Structure formats: C-alpha cells, structure tokens
Amino acid sequence: SGETETVLTGFEGVVDIIYDETGLVIDPFVATDYAGVIEAMSTDPPNAHMASLATFAYIVASARDAADVALLAERFGSTNYNGQIFARADSGIASIEDLAGKTFCRPDPLSTSGWIIPRITMQSYGIDPDRDLSEVVDSGGHEGAVLGVYSGSCDAGSSYVDARDSLEEDYPDIMEALAILEVSVDIPNDGVQFHPSFPEDLRDQIVDVLLTIHETEEGLAAIDAAYEWDKLVPADDTAYDPFRQVLDASGVDAESLLAE
Numbered sequence: 001s002g003e004t005e006t007v008l009t010g011f012e013g014v015v016d017i018i019y020d021e022t023g024l025v026i027d028p029f030v031a032t033d034y035a036g037v038i039e040a041m042s043t044d045p046p047n048a049h050m051a052s053l054a055t056f057a058y059i060v061a062s063a064r065d066a067a068d069v070a071l072l073a074e075r076f077g078s079t080n081y082n083g084q085i086f087a088r089a090d091s092g093i094a095s096i097e098d099l100a101g102k103t104f105c106r107p108d109p110l111s112t113s114g115w116i117i118p119r120i121t122m123q124s125y126g127i128d129p130d131r132d133l134s135e136v137v138d139s140g141g142h143e144g145a146v147l148g149v150y151s152g153s154c155d156a157g158s159s160y161v162d163a164r165d166s167l168e169e170d171y172p173d174i175m176e177a178l179a180i181l182e183v184s185v186d187i188p189n190d191g192v193q194f195h196p197s198f199p200e201d202l203r204d205q206i207v208d209v210l211l212t213i214h215e216t217e218e219g220l221a222a223i224d225a226a227y228e229w230d231k232l233v234p235a236d237d238t239a240y241d242p243f244r245q246v247l248d249a250s251g252v253d254a255e256s257l258l259a260e
Helices: 004-022 034-042 055-063 112-124 142-150 200-215 217-227 237-250 254-258
Strands: 068-074 083-088 103-106 135-138 156-160 178-183 191-194 231-234
Touching: 004 200, 004 217, 034 055, 055 068, 055 112, 055 237, 055 254, 068 200, 068 237, 083 112, 083 142, 103 112, 103 142, 112 142, 112 156, 112 237, 142 156, 142 178, 191 200, 200 217, 200 231
Parallel strands: 103 135, 103 156
Antiparallel strands: 068 191, 068 231, 083 156, 083 178
16 A cells, blocks of 8 residues: 555565564565456466455455465554545535546555445445546555645545555645545455465464564564554454455445456
8 A cells, every 4th residue: 555665665674574583585576556466366376475465455366266364454453444535625525426527546446445445435425436537547556646636636536544644744734635525434454365375384484473573673663664564463354254245235346346
C-alpha cells in the first residue's frame, strides 16, 4: 500500500534480519500491482514463494491454491483497518450519489480498501462505477490517490484510513482540504502469506523470526519503514471469512474483477 522505494528499503531490512537469524536468503521484489503478485504465485512452479497481500488479493490467490496465510499485521492494536472515500471539501461533492459523472482516483484495481469496497459501496448507493463515473484513474498507491484528489486531478478518490496522515507534513492543510464521504466496514490487515508448496520447516523458521522482529529497535524500524506494521500475529484462513461474506452478499466474483 506504500510507495515502491520506501517499501523496498524497509523490506531489505526485514530480509537482512531473517538472514541473520536463519541463514535463509530472500530476494525482495515490489510489484507494480497486486495482480502481478497473484500471477507470480499462481505459476507452476511459483515465481514467488511468499508475499504480503491485502485482503482481496489474498482471497483471489487462496482460491487459486496459490497462497496460505501465516501472519496478519497489527497496527494501533488491531488486525483490522478501514477504507475511505473522499473528495475535496470545496468540490460540492457531499455524498456518494454526487459521484455520478465525476473522475475517481483509486490506488490499485485490486486494492481492498481502495477499490473493491468502494466499488461495492457505490453500487449500494445506486452508482455503477463502470457506467456512472466519467473516468477511473489508477494512481499507483494510496498516497497517489489522496494527492490526485488534493491536486484536483480527480474529483474524488479512495484509500485506507487514513492515508492523509503520511502526507500532512508536506501538505499541512490536507486533512481539512479533503472531506471524508464514507468509511468502510472492518477489513483484515495485510500480512504474510506463503505458497502452499513452500517447505514447512523453512516457513516455520521465517515465521518465528517475524513474530518477534518487533521486539528489537532494528526490527521494528524495518517493518515500520516497509509496511507501517507494529507487529505480526499468527492467523489462519478463517480471518477472511467475514469479508468473503461481504463479497458473496454483494454478488462480486473475485476472479471476474481480477480479469478486468
């Protein structure tokens, strides 16, 4: 969900710690979108053996038997987060219904908080994103979506709550300039997943390191720089069942959205 250079720098710190503790060499790679990660894990043999996927991307990869969750991230004491839809406060857009005919910045077409949930939300208000929005712009990340609306490149946009925070130092008025139209239901945080074929003994070694990585100053700095994680906690696939129910109730087919 962050910018590529920042994520890669932090991730390199994480894999260095894993190497120091286990001797295992992990090659860090930041894809341009979630679809690329899913495809890398879905090949036979897989081109990626572990990943940090957001909720919707994990559900797609899991349905393909390409990913199995091991850990969820904890931020601010919670393993869940929320999405938000926003517009400039001076735009005249005061509700979801006002988005008809407007341009919309999204972080990634497979971002759970940045597009999947906003898409469902708009549909619940009678707005068909494919037909009623004048243009949907892929911003390359949550900060990009926020800045797209702040700068006026898009009329409205979506991100996780609250992607504005990291931009406030450079744009001091960004909290007041952007008005929140809607906040989503709870969504499981990103975390760490492995390809099912990954050797269990190696997986256990990596998980053991990641479960305690936050306990050192160096480790906490690395996971914060990469993903703004406070710590990682054990998880299994049932953590995603409530979100699957949201998808089922809305009639959304995960694979069809991946193909768009």
